[in-house]
Amino acid sequence: MAENMFLYWGSGSVPCWKAMIALEEKGFSGYKNKLISFDNNEMKGEDVLKLNPRGEVPTFTDGDVVVNESSAICEYLESTYKDKGTQLIPSSxxxxxxxxxxxxxxxxxxxxxxxxxxxxxxxxxxxxxxxxxxxxxxxxxxxxxxxxxxxxxxxxxxxxxxxxxxxxxxxxxxxxxxxxxxxxxxxxxxxxxxxxxxxxxxxxxxxxxxxxxxxxxxxxxxxxxxx
Structure with missing residues (x-):
C-alpha cells in the first residue's frame, strides 16, 4: 500500500511532521515522497500546484486520491486504514x-x-x-x-x-x-x-x-x- 502513496513535505514544518508521524504509525514506512525547499519556494512548483492549488505542504496522494491539509491527511489515514498499524482513534x-x-x-x-x-x-x-x-x-x-x-x-x-x-x-x-x-x-x-x-x-x-x-x-x- 505504501508504494501507492506520495507525500510532498518540508523539513521542520509542524503540519508536515504531523502527517509523517501518522504515516509511520499506520505502518506505511517507505512511502514515496519529495522533500521540497521552502527557501526556494518549491511548494509553488507545478507538481504541487496541480494537486494543491494553495501551493502548500503537506500534499498527499494515495493512488488517485488527493488529500491536502495535515489534519485531513491524518484523519484519512486512520479512517481508511483503521486496522493497520497503531489505532490512533480509540473505539471507546x-x-x-x-x-x-x-x-x-x-x-x-x-x-x-x-x-x-x-x-x-x-x-x-x-x-x-x-x-x-x-x-x-x-x-x-x-x-x-x-x-x-x-x-x-x-x-x-x-x-x-x-x-x-x-x-x-x-x-x-x-x-x-x-x-x-x-x-x-x-x-x-x-x-x-x-x-x-x-x-x-x-x-x-x-x-x-x-x-x-x-x-x-x-x-x-x-x-x-x-x-
Missing part, C-alpha cells in the same frame, strides 16, 4: 471524545499562541522594535497555555489522552518538538519535559524527525527560552 466513546478534544485543542491553541503569535512574530521582529508590554503579555499567554498542557500530561501519565499513544499525540508532539528546537526550556514544565524526552525516542517520531535538525543545532533562540 469516552476515550475517543477525549482524543478528538485534545487533537482540536492543540491545533486551535498552540498554532496561534505558540507559533503565530509568539515564535513567528518574534522571529520576524527586530529586538529593538519589540514592545515590552506586548512581549510580556504574549509570553504570559503562552506560559499559561503550556501549563495547561503540562497539567493534562501530569494527570494522564504516559500520553496526552491516557495510557496509549493516539492521534492526540500525533497532533501535539510536533508543536513541542518545534518549540524545543527554537529555544523552549521545558524545565518549568516537568510532565511535558518527561513526555518530550520519552516520545523523542519513539520509532515513528525518530523516523520522521526533520532531517536538517539532525545536521545542525537550532539557529534561533527566541524569548520563549526565558520562561
Amino acid at each position: 466513546t469516552k476515550q475517543r471524545a477525549l482524543v478528538l478534544q485534545r487533537m482540536n485543542e492543540a491545533v486551535a491553541n498552540l498554532m496561534h499562541k505558540m507559533l503565530l503569535d509568539y515564535i513567528y512574530e518574534f522571529m520576524e521582529t527586530k529586538e529593538e522594535d519589540m514592545n515590552p508590554d506586548t512581549v510580556a503579555r504574549k509570553t504570559q499567554n503562552l506560559k499559561d497555555e503550556l501549563n495547561r498542557w503540562n497539567d493534562y500530561l501530569g494527570k494522564t501519565g504516559a500520553y496526552l489522552a491516557g495510557p496509549d499513544f493516539t492521534m492526540a499525540d500525533v497532533y501535539f508532539f510536533p508543536f513541542i518538538g518545534f518549540g524545543v528546537r527554537v529555544g523552549l526550556n521545558l524545565d518549568s514544565f516537568p510532565a511535558m519535559k518527561s513526555y518530550y524526552e520519552r516520545l523523542s525516542s519513539r520509532s515513528s517520531i525518530k523516523a520522521s524527525w526533520p532531517p536538517h535538525w539532525k545536521e545542525s543545532p537550532g539557529s534561533f533562540k527566541p524569548l520563549i527560552g526565558k520562561m
